[in-house]
Amino acid sequence: MASCKFLFIYPDINEFSHAYDGNNGCYYYGIAQLSSVLKRVGVETGLLHYTLRPAKEKFLNDIDNFTPDIIGFSSTTMMIADVYEWVRWIRESGRHSPLVLGGSHATLDYKRVAADGLFDVIFIGESEESIVEYCQHYRERPTNILGTVVKGDNDYIFNPARVLEQNLDRYPFPDWTLFDYESLYDMKTxxxxxxxxxxxxxxxxxxxxxxxxxxxxxxxxxxxxxxxxxxxxxxxxxxxxxxxxxxxxxxxxxxxxxxxxxxxxxxxxxxxxxxxxxxxxxxxxxxxxxxxxxxxxxxxxxxxxxxxxxxxxxxxxxxxxxxxxxxxxxxxxxxxxxxxxxxxxxxxxxxxxxxxxxxxxxxxxxxxxxxxxxxxxxxxxxxxxxxxxxxxxxxxxxxxxxxxxxxxxxxxxxxxxxxxxxxxxxxxxxxxxxxxxYVNIDWLIRLVGYKRAGKIIRLFRTRSELKKWLYQPRKKLLKYV
Structure with a gap:
């Protein structure tokens, strides 16, 4: 039986989303690595990987389908507003699982995240040992785990960063199965x-x-x-x-x-x-x-x-x-x-x-x-x-x-x-x-302005087409745009 159930939530919406072409987002090595480390100590892991913003009801149902003991978000700065909104949905719904945050934004801006007061634990930097220790003791509400910022009774407790693991070979291979890897942009495209x-x-x-x-x-x-x-x-x-x-x-x-x-x-x-x-x-x-x-x-x-x-x-x-x-x-x-x-x-x-x-x-x-x-x-x-x-x-x-x-x-x-x-x-x-x-770009911009210059460049994608076009009188040039 699993010691606990940890649900990762990964917003993969803005960055590169225009390039996904219907695929299910990109693989994130860090989450897959954390999942494999947790599974090694008996923690059951799951993932909600969103490439489109979910409706509130769907989001909460997705969480309930996994019945997590701990809910962990990983976010960039560009996605943190979405994460904050989802956290508020969870809080307002009365669900009581601890909410934790990791990823680049948590590391870069952990003081502000703590000031916003939405998370029980903020993981800073490389977190393999920290997340394992937390999952093993989360029922005791530990406040002294290295590499974390933890909500205490009155305020957040800032713990020092861990010493960096020098032997990376001691970690298991990432958990590729956490993602639907074959449907991801990396694999499908x-x-x-x-x-x-x-x-x-x-x-x-x-x-x-x-x-x-x-x-x-x-x-x-x-x-x-x-x-x-x-x-x-x-x-x-x-x-x-x-x-x-x-x-x-x-x-x-x-x-x-x-x-x-x-x-x-x-x-x-x-x-x-x-x-x-x-x-x-x-x-x-x-x-x-x-x-x-x-x-x-x-x-x-x-x-x-x-x-x-x-x-x-x-x-x-x-x-x-x-x-x-x-x-x-x-x-x-x-x-x-x-x-x-x-x-x-x-x-x-x-x-x-x-x-x-x-x-x-x-x-x-x-x-x-x-x-x-x-x-x-x-x-x-x-x-x-x-x-x-x-x-x-x-x-x-x-x-x-x-x-x-x-x-x-x-x-x-x-x-x-x-x-x-x-x-x-x-x-x-x-x-x-x-x-x-082939073209003096400064001259082209001064001649017709940015908007028209952009249209011209999109009309004439090849060098030969553009060179031929540019030798026309200015009146003829402008009729195209």
């Missing part, structure tokens, strides 16, 4: 398995939650930790057996390649023992002379590289990411040489960013010639360094922080660029890069 070979990041970019994590875990152990090659291979093989339709694997840790000895062993064993392509994330600063070559030998076919902005000084001074343009160009060139596709990750709408700065990013990507491009709008995650900078310079309103996502809109009040201009670049980012060498 991409036929990919999700792996995480490491935790932590060696860098402190001002826009990233890792900046906050570094403060949380200061003097709590080495932040950057990696599983053994043996563990990663066993996990990949087990997942492939469970889901034979997997065509490739996606490694979701912050960066691959920071441990050369590990990478060399991996490059020898992965193709021999797993023999499948994989994609990964890469911070170019970890690269040495043979990093890309070893990744290619292992079977890497795509690397996601955080370009962020084409303006080198802003990348260094505003984003605190001291990566040189020439370093990015050299790594991308090496990727092309070894037939590794590059997905260039970019942000627009940064604090005090101008149209000229965005055009620099477009120009830089035109030089890089990546296979794929992603353009998001900067979002200030609470209590990261760049969030504090935005607050200090009165660029954000606290009321705007939730119920948006970084593909659709900006919550910054940026005096250097209009919303119309920002959304023009958002909507046409990829096409502008394709045509950059």
């Amino acid at each position: 991409h036929k990919r398995g999700i792996l995480m070979a490491a935790r932590g990041c060696p860098y402190r970019c001002s826009f990233c939650s890792n900046d906050r994590y570094a403060d949380l875990y200061r003097n709590k152990g080495k932040i950057l930790r990696i599983k053994t090659v043996d563990y990663v291979i066993r996990e990949a093989k087990a997942m492939k057996i469970q889901y034979p339709a997997i065509n490739y694997f996606q490694f979701v840790e912050d960066t691959v390649g920071f441990d050369r000895i590990w990478l060399k062993e991996f490059s020898e064993r992965w193709p021999r023992e797993v023999g499948m392509d994989f994609y990964a994330n890469l911070n170019v600063n970890v690269c040495n002379d043979d990093t890309i070559k070893l990744l290619a030998l292992a079977g890497c076919r795509r690397l996601q590289i955080g370009v962020e902005t084409g303006n080198e000084s802003r990348r260094k001074e505003i984003l605190k990411k001291p990566v040189l343009n020439k370093t990015i160009e050299a790594v991308v060139k090496e990727c092309h040489k070894h037939d590794i596709d590059v997905n260039s990750l970019n942000m627009i709408g940064l604090p005090f960013e101008s149209e000229e700065n965005i055009l620099e990013t477009i120009h830089f990507n035109a030089r890089l010639k990546p296979k794929l491009l992603q353009c998001t709008i900067f979002y200030p995650f609470p209590h990261t360094s760049l969030y504090d900078y935005c607050v200090e310079h009165k660029l954000i309103s606290e009321s705007n922080l939730s119920r948006t996502d970084y593909f659709r809109e900006s919550i910054l009040e940026n005096p250097k660029i209009s919303q119309e201009a920002l959304y023009f670049f958002r909507d046409n980012f990829k096409t502008l890069i394709k045509i950059y060498r």
Whole structure:
């Protein structure tokens, strides 16, 4: 008999929801990992994975169907408003299960979450040991579990963070069955398995939650930790057996390649023992002379590289990411040489960013010639360094922080660029890069304005069509828009 029943509730609504195409959302490695740890000690787990906002009656019925002892939410900042509404529904209905919160928002903004007073326990940071300890003793209402903020009789009790687990191999494989994995976006659309070979990041970019994590875990152990090659291979093989339709694997840790000895062993064993392509994330600063070559030998076919902005000084001074343009160009060139596709990750709408700065990013990507491009709008995650900078310079309103996502809109009040201009670049980012060498974009915008320029670009998607069109007299140009 299970020691208790723990129900995870995962709102997967805004982020990437426009890309789901009827699939059941994305796999979340963290929840699957927590579920496997809980099951190992006899806790029964369930999951409500919402990609659409549920009606109140359906939501409460879904909970009752599982009859949980504990209800646990995992949420980003962009989803926290929905979570708060659902928690109020539970409280108003008279259900008395303890309500707990984990995930990135709980870690980044736990003081404000505590001040809002809706949760019995807030889990901060990596929570495997904390959640197991809580589930084993929740009937006693423990208040001293490390890595938690707990509602006491009069106020919340803030407990210190745990020492980071250094041996990641001691955890079981994630609980893939918690999700309906075969119906997820990852599997149904991409036929990919999700792996995480490491935790932590060696860098402190001002826009990233890792900046906050570094403060949380200061003097709590080495932040950057990696599983053994043996563990990663066993996990990949087990997942492939469970889901034979997997065509490739996606490694979701912050960066691959920071441990050369590990990478060399991996490059020898992965193709021999797993023999499948994989994609990964890469911070170019970890690269040495043979990093890309070893990744290619292992079977890497795509690397996601955080370009962020084409303006080198802003990348260094505003984003605190001291990566040189020439370093990015050299790594991308090496990727092309070894037939590794590059997905260039970019942000627009940064604090005090101008149209000229965005055009620099477009120009830089035109030089890089990546296979794929992603353009998001900067979002200030609470209590990261760049969030504090935005607050200090009165660029954000606290009321705007939730119920948006970084593909659709900006919550910054940026005096250097209009919303119309920002959304023009958002909507046409990829096409502008394709045509950059053929068209003076500044001239086009001045000639017809943002709205008409956007229509023109959408009408003429190929270079040859656009070049032919641009040689017409201005009167003929304007008749199209």
